[in-house]
Amino acid sequence: MTATDSAPSAPGDGSGSGSTSAEQELQQGFDHTIARDQRIEPRDWMPEGYRRTLIRQIAQHAHSEIIGMQPEGDWITRAPSLRRKAILFAKVQDEAGHGLYLYSAAETLGADRADLTQRLIEGRQKYSSIFNYPTLTFADVGVIGWFVDGAAICNQVPLCRSSYGPYARAMVRVCKEESFHQRQGYELLMTMMRGTAAQREMVQDAVDRWWWPSLMMFGPPDGDSPNSAASMAWKIKRHTNDELRQKFVDMTVPQAERLGVTLPDPALRWNEERGRHDFGTPDWTELQRVISGDGPCNSERIARRRAAHEEGAWVREAASAYAAKQAARAAEAAVAAEGAAA
Ligand SMILES: [Fe+2]
């Protein structure tokens, strides 16, 4: 299959034969870049569908990083030691940084960050379903690092080869940080498992609550994932939801054994023939419910994001006023220098 017949983008319907052939040429150039596994950069021509799909995916990813600060941020003031507080602080700050790189990547496609934030707080753009679950104990911090950041690694490592340059490059650094997040979570859990019986129970309880929502993070099954095919053909995405979910399960099972916890799935077993684990089916109606806004913490998460945005209005105003003043001074200086030179 060539890129030309696999790419779902139709050549534009430019009026007149001249513009149609010009557009076809641009489309061919784009298709060849994709077929050769080279990168599309911000100044390159790209089909409108590609641009829209990327903006949607990158914005959703950015929103997830920012909203994802909340469930764990809740535990910063209650961390059990200075060391745990410092680690958690660093991790939550990293997530803010991930959000910022991603909003910047979306801006290279012509999106406006203020508009994306508005869409998030008005519920017109989504973020990962996983962040709509509550963090009930400190073990949840460990399990989020292990499962949620682990799932993020499965998702994001292939995105380092995504066809859009700024997105792929942002992912390289993000993945390095996600790997620290996963390790700190696992190490926290290992420490708790070496502690008291009550601590071990807390870990098992957190594992029981987060396992299925973590599997849902990869999105609906491939058959019900309408945007997947286009994203795969454009090499924005490199693996399907089900492939990534399988990879996550295979990676996590031996880690659970070493930790000494049980993953809450009676159907989970090694399949010799496939060389992979078989596992049960997540509750897709729950995923639908959470995505459509009816999860345990959806309204709380959005309300908090909205409040932070409103409370930060004076910072944005001050920064814009300062930038305008600097620009005016620079313009004045340029005019003065021109006058002096004349
Ligand atoms: Fe992140």
Ligand SMILES: [Fe+2]
């Ligand atoms: Fe992370």
